[in-house]
Amino acid sequence: METTIDKAGRLVVPKAVREASRLRPGTRVRFRVRDGRVEIEPVPLDVSLERHGSAVVAVPREGRPVLTAAEVEETTAGLRSGAPSEGGTQGAG
Numbered sequence: 001m002e003t004t005i006d007k008a009g010r011l012v013v014p015k016a017v018r019e020a021s022r023l024r025p026g027t028r029v030r031f032r033v034r035d036g037r038v039e040i041e042p043v044p045l046d047v048s049l050e051r052h053g054s055a056v057v058a059v060p061r062e063g064r065p066v067l068t069a070a071e072v073e074e075t076t077a078g079l080r081s082g083a084p085s086e087g088g089t090q091g092a093g
Contacts, residue, residue: 013040024065 005011013023021042023029028043047058 022071 001014001017003012003014018024023042029040030043032039032041045064046061048061049056050059051057
């Protein structure tokens, strides 16, 4: 898959790549150069740990879009089978 950087330095991430990696509009990404390659990854989600009853849960500090039922089912099925889901994990979104 190929794309082109425009004169303003913008890069269009192909739809198939966005879908597979679950990158959505507004997702913050980080660029790195390693061994002559450019790597792009979502910025880890900033969370705070809060006690909810007897459990401690990670709560996003910024609003996040709600996952669809299909996304939850896909991720759960992948975890149960031991195989990664099609989109992998979305540490940032």
